[in-house]
Amino acid sequence: MAGSRNVLVVAFVSATSTRRAKLVDHRSTNARGARSMKTSLQRCGMNSTILFVLAALGVGLLLGAGCGRQDQEAPVPTYRLVDPSLRASSPTATPIVTRSQPSVNAPPAEATPIPAATIQDDTRYVLAAPAKALIFSGDARIGNDGRLTVNAGIPPPLREASHLLFVAKVKQAGAWHDLEPVLLPVGTASQQKRTLAVAFSGPSGLTPGTVKANVVAYEVDMHARRRWKSRPIPIARRAFLQFAFGILEPAQPQGAVRFSIEACENDRCDTIFDEVLTPVRGKILGWQERRLPLDGLRGRTPAFVFTTEVVAQRKGTFSLPVWANPTIYRPAPAPPQQPNVILLSIDTLRADHLTSYGYRYNTAPFIDEQFGKGGVVFDSCVAAATTTTPSHMTMFTSLQPEAHYLKTGLEVLSPGITTVAQILRAAGVETAAVTEDGWLGIRHGFGRGFNVYVENKSANIMAPTGQVDVTLKKAAQWLTLNADKRFFLFLHTFQVHSPYAPPQRYAGLFQPGTDSAASVPPPHVLEMADYDREIRYTDDELRKFFGTMRALGLNKNTVFIIVSDHGEEFLEHGHMEHGAQNYEETTHVPLLVRGPGIAEGRRVKVNVGHIDILPTVLDLFGIQVPVYANGKSLLPLLRGDSAPGLIRALEERPLFTESLSPFAMGPGHALLPFDRPAYSVRVGNTKLHRYKTPGGFRYELYNLARDPGEQHNLWPQRDSNAEALAELLNQYEAVSAAARSLAMHAQVAGRPEEEPEKQTTHLDPEQEEKLRALGYLH
Incomplete structure (x- = not known):
C-alpha cells in the first residue's frame, strides 16, 4: 500500500440511513478515494457485481497496489x-499481539466473556448488549379475546432491570406466529414470586x-441517550476504524436511532461519524457495515x-441499539507463507460418493478438478462421530467427543475449553462463520471466537433443506468486505443431508438401474440417486x-479445506x-485441501481424522498447537514433504469414532x-467396533484392506492385537476424561480454568422443529 491515496470510502445514502459523517480532516482524501474507486477495484479484477455489493453495503474498502494481499501488506x-x-x-489499553513468525505459542483466549447480539440470525461481538433470557416455553392458552396470557418468571439476570420487553411466538396449525411485544416495568412484579402476568395480542386468524x-424477555434501558467510552488509544499511520451497528429486531418498530462516534482528547471532541438509522415498516434491517479512515487522528x-440516541423521544419510546466489533486496524507486512484459510x-458427505475417491458417477467434477488434481486428497479420514455436533466440535477443539462432551446436541461447551476460532481471533486473525444452524446452533458454543457467526436458517422449518446457494452467497459477501485481511472462514451446509431434495434441473442425472426382478428401483436406491444429485x-x-x-x-493466498462430519448409510448394513x-x-x-504452498495431485494414504483439523489450521497461520490437542498438524504432508516421522506416528496411533444417536x-x-454409545477404533487397516448388548458388548473386527465393505467379522478368530484394540475401547472413556482435564486446566487468559459442571441448553422452537424434520428428534 502506498499512502492515503489508496484509502477508498464509498459514500452511501439510502431511505433507511442518513449519514452526517464529519470524518476529521478526511474530506480531500475521501474525494480522491471516491474518484479512484472504480479504477482501483477493476485493477483488482472485481467485476460490476462485486462493485455493486460494496456500494450497496456502504462500506469503504482499504486497497493497495493489488488485491488479496499480493502487495505483502494487510490490515x-x-x-x-x-x-x-x-x-x-479498565486500567490499561492492551494492543492485540499479532503473530508474524511461525511456531509461536498459541495466544490465550479471552477470560472475560464478551457480549454478543444477534440481528437476522447474524451474531456479533458488541460493546454492550441488553440482558436476554427465555422465560417461558410450553403449552399456553389463547383466550376467546384472542389474547395469550402467561405468568412469566423473571430470572436473576433480569431482576435489576427497570423495564422488560417480552417477545412471544405461538404455534398453531403447524406454523409459528409472532405476537405483539409487550413492555412492562419490572417494579410491577410480585416480589415474592418474581413473576409477571404478561398478556399478548396476536395477529388476526388465531383461534382460541x-x-x-415461547417467550423471551429483553432488558430495556429507557434512557433515550446512551454512551460507551474507550480507553485512550494511540492512532498509527493509515489506521482505520471498522464496525457495524444496528437495532435489535424487537425494537425496530420503535423508530429511528442516531449513531455517532467522537474522538476525544483532553477537552476536545471531534465527531468522526454521525448517522441516523431509520427502520422501515415490514422490513428488518440487518447490520450496517462501515469503515472510517483515521488519518486525521494520526499521532494522537x-x-x-x-x-x-432515540430520535423520536416520545413517552414510552425505547430502542435496543448495538455497536458490533469496532476495531482499529493498521497496515502491516503480511506474514510470509501464512495464507487465509476457508474450512x-x-x-x-461420504467419501466414496465423490469423483476424487473413485465413485462410479461424476458427482463432483469441480472438486475433483480443483482438489483431486489441484491439491491433496487424504484417502482415509476418520470421523470422530457419526452425528453432526460431536464431529464438528472435535474439528474445533482437537478433542474427542467424550472429552469436549458435546455429544447429544443439547450440551454447551465448557468455558475452559478453547476453540480454534478463539485462538485465531486472539492472534489477530479475522474470524467468521456461515452455517445452516441445526446442531451447530450458537448457543452450544460453536460461535465462540467468531467475530461474525451467521446461521442461515431454512425458510420452511418443517421441511428444512440445505441452502448451499444462500450460504455461499452470504460467505461471498463477507469475503468482499474482508478480502484485504488475514482471515479464517468456516462454512457449513446441510445440502447433502436428508431429506434429499436436489433442484429439479438435476433430475436426469445418475439414474439408477433396476435388477431383473423389479421394474422400479427400491426406495433406498432412489434416495441414493437424489443424494448424489445433491452432491x-x-x-x-x-x-x-x-x-x-x-x-x-x-485464490492466490487462501488455503481451502473440504471435509465432512460423517457419511450416510443406504442399507449397506x-x-x-x-x-x-x-x-x-x-x-x-472426505478431506481435500488446495491453495498456495499445497502440493498438487498428491494422495496421502495414511489415516488422519477430525482431530487433525485444528492443529493443521493453526500451523497454516504459524501458531503453535496447544499441548492438549489430540491431533497432529498435517501441514508437512500438504506441502509435499515425505515427513517419515509424522507418517510413522500417524500409522501407529488409534483413531476413535463414537455413535451417539438414541435410535437407528x-x-x-x-x-x-x-443402545448408545457405540465405539470403534482404527489402527492402520484394522478396525474394531464395540456395540452395547443386554449382556455386555458385541465386537466386530475387520481388515479393511481385504474387506473394505466390512462384511466378514474376524472377531471369532481374534489375536492378541485385536484384544489390545478391545482394551483401547474399554479404556476410551477414562482416557478421554483425562484429556478433558488437561484441556480444562490449560492456561486460559493467564489462569487455570476450574472444571465446571457439564452444562446443557434448551432448544428454541425453530431449532427443535428443524432437528425433528432432519430426523434427529422424535
Missing part, C-alpha cells in the same frame, strides 16, 4: 474495542385454544465515544463461489442415514432401538 487489528480491557474503567408458546491518542464442512448441486455452487474468490484475488453404526459408509469422510433407522426410515 491487522491493533485494538478490538469490544475487548473488556479497553473499557474506560391451547398452543405451544484519543478515547472513542460511541453514542446512540467448508459438507454435512453427511453435484453443491459442487456446482462451489464452482460459482470460487469465481468470487478469483475476482477478489483470494441394514440401516439408513447415520448416527447408530460405525461402518465405513458413515465414518470414512431401518428400511423406510423406520425407527429402531439403539
